[in-house]
Amino acid sequence: MILDLVSMLLIAAGLLFFVGAAVGLVRFPDFYTRMHAAGKGDTLSSLLVISGFALHEFKDFEGMDFILALKLLAICVFIMMTSPTSTHALIDAGYEDGIEPVIAPDAENVLGDPTSRQP
Amino acid sequence: MMYRAVTFSLLLAIWLVFSGIYDAFHIGLGILSCLFVTWISSDLLFDDRSLGFRARLGQAWRLGGYLAWLGWQLVLSNLHLLKLTLKPGAMAEVEPRITLYRTALKSDFEKFLLANSITLTPGTITIKILGDDFYIHSISKFAADGLDGQMERRIAAIFAPAGSGSPSPSAD
Amino acid sequence: MFETFSIIAGAILLLLMLPAFYRVVVGPTAIDRIVAVNVIGTKTAVLLVFIGVIFGRVEMFVDFALAYGMLNFIGSLAAARYLHRVRPFYGKGGQLAEAEATPTERP
CATH class of the missing domain: 3.30.70 (Alpha-Beta Plaits)
Structure with missing residues (x-):
């Protein structure tokens, strides 16, 4: 029972962070800042929801449930490794595709204008 | 040799978790395929082999x-x-x-x-x-x-x- | 009780796909749309686990979720590779000079 409550709490927290990611995906001004929302929000919220389910499946302490919880934790490890990697790949592709970043007026773009590096 | 053993045991652990069937035939299949994958790709996982x-x-x-x-x-x-x-x-x-x-x-x-x-x-x-x-x-x-x-x-x-x-x- | 909670949470998760779908429809550039599709794919992989809990067949749907997550990752990598203007340099270090020495036409 108490494990059920803890797993519900984890899933609810994951849904809250999913809300943050989804609203950020709509409200942020340009592509790069949207990648912040997509890359970070999805990683943590998927981790929280899936580990909540792993806790729920683990509650009987039987053999097959243990294997099931291990599978869910394997999904967690997989997401933790691949989500930042695909974020890098997509943001690098967006930069090379020539999307202009919005830069604050008191800063300079050290990477250079993407369209000026036309080969 | 030690790195090959580590690679093999990692692969076998992943097989055991994802297969979910534990009789002699399926575990034997797992050991055979893990040995094969270890043999063809043992140099992929670790670069530097000087450490103990x-x-x-x-x-x-x-x-x-x-x-x-x-x-x-x-x-x-x-x-x-x-x-x-x-x-x-x-x-x-x-x-x-x-x-x-x-x-x-x-x-x-x-x-x-x-x-x-x-x-x-x-x-x-x-x-x-x-x-x-x-x-x-x-x-x-x-x-x-x-x-x-x-x-x-x-x-x-x-x-x-x-x-x-x-x-x-x-x-x- | 946990099943009811799962159904409600899954419905909320389904509703949360709508903002990402908005970004798919109106996104100014192509890569914005790809990012939004990637976000929807992550949500779908999580939603498959929800469906497994609701149907009582988690051990089957977990494999679906894992395969979907892997396909989502590989799909986003392929899309990023497609939109890359210069060919990425796959080697030690990754110098810019070598990457720019072999430009490819934009598709």
């Missing part, structure tokens, strides 16, 4: 501690994101900028770990890695200033044994 088993075990232990710290940073980063998106008026704090960060880490695995950690900490994302230069997109000036050398020192402390004075041993 105990040193590798220590590295894995410290890597686990680092991942726990990284999970806490991920929670902080999501709270920051939630504050930016849902609090009214907080969108004015968004002043994106691109900064350059030069690292002293050498091996590819350390750079991969540093780039992923920068992406998961609050307000910063790695755009590009060219040699030793990391180009970082950060969401405000505060987030850009938070990127000091602390994370890099933590990563260097994982792969360098604390006692010996060797500056940067190359890792996986």
